[in-house]
Amino acid sequence: MHWIDPNCLPEANGTVERFVLNPHGEVDGFVMTGAMQSPVLVHTPPHMEPELTRHVKAGDAVSVRGVRPRKPDLIAAVAVTAANGASIIDAGPGHEREHPKLEKKKMTAEGTVRLSLFGPKGELRGALLTDGTVIRIAPKEAEQLAGLLAPNAKIAVTGDGLDTKHGRVVHAKQIGTCSRDLRPIKEAKPKPKHETEPKHDRPAHA
Structure with missing residues:
Protein backbone atom coordinates (compact mmCIF):
# COMPACT_ATOMS: atom_id res chain seq x y z
CA MET A 1 0.00 0.00 0.00
CA HIS A 2 1.25 3.50 -0.82
CA TRP A 3 2.54 5.30 2.25
CA ILE A 4 0.47 8.40 1.39
CA ASP A 5 -3.23 8.41 2.28
CA PRO A 6 -4.89 9.41 -1.04
CA ASN A 7 -7.78 11.07 0.79
CA CYS A 8 -5.45 13.78 2.07
CA LEU A 9 -4.29 14.68 -1.46
CA PRO A 10 -5.89 17.24 -3.79
CA GLU A 11 -8.30 15.87 -6.39
CA ALA A 12 -8.20 16.63 -10.12
CA ASN A 13 -10.98 15.71 -12.52
CA GLY A 14 -10.94 15.23 -16.25
CA THR A 15 -11.35 12.87 -19.19
CA VAL A 16 -8.90 10.17 -20.23
CA GLU A 17 -7.72 10.98 -23.73
CA ARG A 18 -5.22 8.16 -24.18
CA PHE A 19 -2.96 5.82 -22.23
CA VAL A 20 0.82 6.26 -22.19
CA LEU A 21 3.30 3.35 -22.38
CA ASN A 22 6.73 2.67 -20.90
CA PRO A 23 9.52 1.00 -22.96
CA HIS A 24 8.24 -2.47 -21.95
CA GLY A 25 4.80 -1.78 -23.43
CA GLU A 26 3.15 -1.37 -20.02
CA VAL A 27 0.65 1.40 -19.28
CA ASP A 28 2.33 3.86 -16.93
CA GLY A 29 -0.06 6.77 -17.15
CA PHE A 30 -2.53 8.65 -19.29
CA VAL A 31 -3.22 12.07 -20.77
CA MET A 32 -6.12 13.80 -19.04
CA THR A 33 -8.10 16.66 -20.56
CA GLY A 34 -11.10 18.64 -19.39
CA ALA A 35 -11.29 21.45 -16.88
CA MET A 36 -7.55 22.16 -17.21
CA GLN A 37 -6.36 24.79 -19.69
CA SER A 38 -4.04 22.24 -21.29
CA PRO A 39 -3.73 18.43 -21.24
CA VAL A 40 -2.11 17.01 -18.10
CA LEU A 41 0.08 13.93 -17.90
CA VAL A 42 -0.99 11.57 -15.12
CA HIS A 43 1.69 9.07 -14.12
CA THR A 44 0.55 5.70 -12.77
CA PRO A 45 3.00 2.93 -11.81
CA PRO A 46 2.91 -0.05 -14.21
CA HIS A 47 1.63 -2.40 -11.52
CA MET A 48 -1.65 -0.45 -11.56
CA GLU A 49 -2.24 -1.35 -15.22
CA PRO A 50 -4.50 -4.43 -14.77
CA GLU A 51 -6.99 -2.63 -12.53
CA LEU A 52 -6.69 0.69 -14.35
CA THR A 53 -7.37 -0.71 -17.82
CA ARG A 54 -10.13 -2.97 -16.46
CA HIS A 55 -12.15 -0.02 -15.19
CA VAL A 56 -10.98 2.89 -17.35
CA LYS A 57 -10.89 3.45 -21.10
CA ALA A 58 -10.25 6.42 -23.39
CA GLY A 59 -13.13 8.88 -23.20
CA ASP A 60 -14.00 8.08 -19.57
CA ALA A 61 -14.31 10.71 -16.88
CA VAL A 62 -11.98 10.09 -13.92
CA SER A 63 -10.83 11.75 -10.74
CA VAL A 64 -7.21 11.57 -9.67
CA ARG A 65 -5.56 12.06 -6.29
CA GLY A 66 -1.81 12.46 -6.40
CA VAL A 67 1.23 14.63 -5.87
CA ARG A 68 2.64 17.25 -8.21
CA PRO A 69 6.41 17.62 -8.74
CA ARG A 70 7.70 21.19 -8.64
CA LYS A 71 8.44 21.80 -12.32
CA PRO A 72 6.52 19.71 -14.91
CA ASP A 73 2.78 19.76 -15.48
CA LEU A 74 2.33 16.28 -14.05
CA ILE A 75 0.29 14.41 -11.47
CA ALA A 76 1.92 11.33 -9.92
CA ALA A 77 -1.26 9.42 -9.09
CA VAL A 78 -1.77 7.57 -5.83
CA ALA A 79 -5.42 6.78 -6.59
CA VAL A 80 -7.72 6.98 -9.62
CA THR A 81 -11.51 6.80 -9.37
CA ALA A 82 -13.23 5.50 -12.49
CA ALA A 83 -16.59 6.61 -13.87
CA ASN A 84 -18.15 3.38 -12.56
CA GLY A 85 -17.02 4.26 -9.03
CA ALA A 86 -14.14 1.79 -8.89
CA SER A 87 -11.17 3.09 -6.91
CA ILE A 88 -7.77 2.04 -8.25
CA ILE A 89 -5.17 2.61 -5.53
CA ASP A 90 -1.39 2.21 -5.71
CA ALA A 91 -0.95 -0.88 -3.53
CA GLY A 92 2.67 -1.51 -4.54
CA PRO A 93 4.13 -3.83 -7.18
CA GLY A 94 4.23 -7.05 -5.18
CA HIS A 95 7.29 -9.28 -4.96
CA GLU A 96 6.71 -11.51 -7.99
CA ARG A 97 5.88 -8.91 -10.61
CA GLU A 98 7.88 -9.04 -13.85
CA HIS A 99 7.82 -7.02 -17.05
CA PRO A 100 5.75 -8.57 -19.85
CA LYS A 101 7.76 -10.60 -22.34
CA LEU A 102 6.75 -8.90 -25.58
CA GLU A 103 8.75 -9.23 -28.80
CA LYS A 104 10.22 -5.89 -29.77
CA ILE A 185 21.95 8.57 -28.30
CA LYS A 186 25.05 8.28 -26.17
CA GLU A 187 24.71 6.85 -22.71
CA ALA A 188 25.33 9.57 -20.15
CA LYS A 189 28.53 9.05 -18.18
CA PRO A 190 28.29 9.33 -14.40
CA LYS A 191 29.91 12.41 -12.95
CA PRO A 192 33.26 11.94 -11.19
CA LYS A 193 32.84 11.40 -7.48
CA HIS A 194 34.50 14.69 -6.56
CA GLU A 195 31.88 16.56 -8.66
CA THR A 196 28.93 14.96 -6.90
CA GLU A 197 30.20 15.39 -3.33
CA PRO A 198 29.15 18.56 -1.50
CA LYS A 199 31.86 21.16 -1.15
CA HIS A 200 32.78 22.33 2.33
CA ASP A 201 34.70 25.40 3.22
CA ARG A 202 38.12 24.52 4.48
CA PRO A 203 39.23 26.17 7.70
CA ALA A 204 41.87 28.83 7.21
CA HIS A 205 45.33 27.97 8.50
CA ALA A 206 47.06 30.34 10.88
Missing part, protein backbone atom coordinates in the same frame (compact mmCIF):
# COMPACT_ATOMS: atom_id res chain seq x y z
CA LYS A 105 11.07 -4.92 -33.33
CA LYS A 106 13.02 -2.16 -35.02
CA MET A 107 10.79 0.87 -35.36
CA THR A 108 10.99 4.45 -36.53
CA ALA A 109 8.93 7.50 -35.68
CA GLU A 110 8.90 11.07 -36.92
CA GLY A 111 6.66 14.02 -36.17
CA THR A 112 5.90 16.85 -33.78
CA VAL A 113 6.06 16.61 -29.99
CA ARG A 114 2.72 17.19 -28.31
CA LEU A 115 3.74 16.62 -24.68
CA SER A 116 6.95 15.93 -22.83
CA LEU A 117 6.76 12.74 -20.75
CA PHE A 118 8.01 12.54 -17.18
CA GLY A 119 8.58 10.03 -14.42
CA PRO A 120 6.83 10.30 -11.04
CA LYS A 121 9.48 12.64 -9.60
CA GLY A 122 9.37 14.95 -12.60
CA GLU A 123 12.34 13.47 -14.45
CA LEU A 124 12.16 13.84 -18.25
CA ARG A 125 11.66 10.44 -19.89
CA GLY A 126 10.55 11.06 -23.45
CA ALA A 127 7.76 12.58 -25.52
CA LEU A 128 4.29 11.96 -26.88
CA LEU A 129 3.93 12.82 -30.57
CA THR A 130 0.83 14.35 -32.13
CA ASP A 131 0.09 11.02 -33.86
CA GLY A 132 -0.02 9.24 -30.47
CA THR A 133 3.40 7.56 -30.69
CA VAL A 134 5.29 7.43 -27.39
CA ILE A 135 9.05 8.04 -27.53
CA ARG A 136 11.03 6.80 -24.53
CA ILE A 137 14.58 7.73 -23.53
CA ALA A 138 16.44 7.05 -20.28
CA PRO A 139 16.28 10.04 -17.87
CA LYS A 140 19.98 11.00 -17.97
CA GLU A 141 20.06 10.96 -21.76
CA ALA A 142 16.66 12.64 -22.02
CA GLU A 143 17.89 15.56 -19.93
CA GLN A 144 20.62 16.20 -22.49
CA LEU A 145 18.06 16.09 -25.32
CA ALA A 146 15.41 18.25 -23.65
CA GLY A 147 15.11 20.59 -26.64
CA LEU A 148 14.04 17.75 -28.95
CA LEU A 149 11.52 16.48 -26.38
CA ALA A 150 9.80 19.82 -25.78
CA PRO A 151 6.26 20.53 -27.05
CA ASN A 152 6.11 21.56 -30.73
CA ALA A 153 9.66 20.32 -31.42
CA LYS A 154 10.29 18.34 -34.60
CA ILE A 155 11.72 14.91 -33.82
CA ALA A 156 12.68 11.66 -35.54
CA VAL A 157 13.91 8.47 -33.87
CA THR A 158 14.81 4.85 -34.56
CA GLY A 159 14.96 2.15 -31.93
CA ASP A 160 13.26 -0.89 -30.47
CA GLY A 161 9.49 -0.67 -30.37
CA LEU A 162 6.16 -2.29 -29.70
CA ASP A 163 2.63 -2.02 -31.06
CA THR A 164 0.08 -2.77 -28.34
CA LYS A 165 -3.68 -2.46 -27.96
CA HIS A 166 -3.02 0.70 -25.95
CA GLY A 167 -0.69 2.35 -28.47
CA ARG A 168 2.75 2.44 -29.99
CA VAL A 169 6.02 2.99 -28.14
CA VAL A 170 9.60 3.36 -29.41
CA HIS A 171 12.61 3.10 -27.10
CA ALA A 172 14.89 5.46 -29.03
CA LYS A 173 18.47 4.56 -29.93
CA GLN A 174 19.00 7.31 -32.53
CA ILE A 175 17.47 10.77 -32.59
CA GLY A 176 17.38 13.94 -34.65
CA THR A 177 15.10 16.63 -36.02
CA CYS A 178 14.27 14.53 -39.09
CA SER A 179 15.05 11.10 -40.53
CA ARG A 180 18.05 12.51 -42.43
CA ASP A 181 19.56 13.95 -39.26
CA LEU A 182 19.76 10.94 -36.94
CA ARG A 183 22.60 10.46 -34.48
CA PRO A 184 23.18 7.81 -31.80
